[in-house]
Amino acid sequence: xxxxxxxxxxxxxxxGFYVWLSFGSCALILLGILxxxxxxxxxxxxxxxxxxxxxxxxxxxxxxxxx
Amino acid sequence: MWKWLHPYAKADRAxxxxxxxxxxxxxxxxxxxxxxxxxxxxxxxxDYQQKDSYRIIFIHVPSAILSMGAxxxxxxxxxxxxxxxxxxxxxxxxxxxxxxxCVTAIALITGAAWGxxxxxxxxxxxxRLTSELILLFLYLGVLSLYHAFEDKKAAxxxxxxxxxxxxxxxxxxxxxxxxxxxxxxxxxxxKFDTKAIDPSMFWPLMVNIVAFAGFVGVVTxxxxxxxxxxxxxxxxxxxxxxxxx
Numbered sequence: 412x413x414x415x416x417x418x419x420x421x422x423x424x425x426x427g428f429y430v431w432l433s434f435g436s437c438a439l440i441l442l443g444i445l446x447x448x449x450x451x452x453x454x455x456x457x458x459x460x461x462x463x464x465x466x467x468x469x470x471x472x473x474x475x476x477x478x
Numbered sequence: 479m480w481k482w483l484h485p486y487a488k489a490d491r492a493x494x495x496x497x498x499x500x501x502x503x504x505x506x507x508x509x510x511x512x513x514x515x516x517x518x519x520x521x522x523x524x525d526y527q528q529k530d531s532y533r534i535i536f537i538h539v540p541s542a543i544l545s546m547g548a549x550x551x552x553x554x555x556x557x558x559x560x561x562x563x564x565x566x567x568x569x570x571x572x573x574x575x576x577x578x579x580c581v582t583a584i585a586l587i588t589g590a591a592w593g594x595x596x597x598x599x600x601x602x603x604x605x606r607l608t609s610e611l612i613l614l615f616l617y618l619g620v621l622s623l624y625h626a627f628e629d630k631k632a633a634x635x636x637x638x639x640x641x642x643x644x645x646x647x648x649x650x651x652x653x654x655x656x657x658x659x660x661x662x663x664x665x666x667x668x669k670f671d672t673k674a675i676d677p678s679m680f681w682p683l684m685v686n687i688v689a690f691a692g693f694v695g696v697v698t699x700x701x702x703x704x705x706x707x708x709x710x711x712x713x714x715x716x717x718x719x720x721x722x723x
Contacts, residue, residue: 412520420520426531429595433534433588434519437541440587441693444580448700455707459720462711 490715492566493706496699507692514686522682534592540690541584548578553645556638568634573701577694579617605654606662616644
């Protein structure tokens with residue numbers, strides 16, 4: 412460990428603002444793209460499901476109308 | 479090899495391959511990211527000149543390397559898409575571009591945050607910085623070009639051509655610090671001369687490079703899966719898979 416205390420670690424020898432700005436924005440961007448991509452997967456899955464259910468309903472309604 | 483590769487031209491096989499690869503990439507990324515950040519931030523020694531501000535290197539260099547690495551992979555996928563007319567390769571181009579844009583943005587932001595304390599300026603119109611900014615615009619150009627066309631076949635072709643033309647920027651970025659007078663320091667890692675960086679800083683940097691590469695892999699795989707699903711959503715195999723949960 413290069414730092415004596417947690418306060419020292421945060422201060423980064425006076426460069427704390429720049430170091431934490433870099434690491435913070437990096438983490439933010441990485442998590443942002445990761446979760447937006449995972450969210451896209453969820454959205455596509457639910458839209459496929461919805462479309463399948465819709466077609467099922469139409470098929471049913473047509474059958475009932477035909478009887 | 480062709481016989482082995484050929485089934486992956488099919489969308490459902492490619493989708494399954496993504497699913498198989500994803501956990502390995504995820505594990506490597508999580509482990510290396512945690513180890514790399516803790517090592518780089520807390521355990522690597524301070525620089526004799528730049529003191530603790532140099533710790534930005536542990537994300538700046540990996541993101542810069544990967545911004546170019548991701549662009550090369552995107553361009554290779556674009557060549558494959560154009561030459562062999564493989565749709566999955568085209569989807570890979572569109573899957574890589576947003577991740578590439580993100581790591582390029584990280585390289586620029588961390589560079590600015592490092593430049594301010596060391597050079598006294600957030601930004602200078604220097605060859606290295608400017609060419610890296612152009613790389614960001616190339617990524618965004620590929621994406622917007624793809625989304626500008628209603629006809630996805632034409633869109634894919636246009637995006638692929640732009641991706642290939644943009645490769646000219648990669649050697650410019652790489653050699654910019656040698657060709658022009660610049661504020662930016664020279665390469666940290668060189669194959670033949672390891673004296674530029676001490677092992678106590680080199681190894682955490684390597685771990686972080688692997689972490690970033692893994693991360694680009696993870697997000698590319700997720701996005702490629704999304705693109706395949708999006709394009710194949712009316713096919714029976716997608717329906718079956720969704721219904722099975």
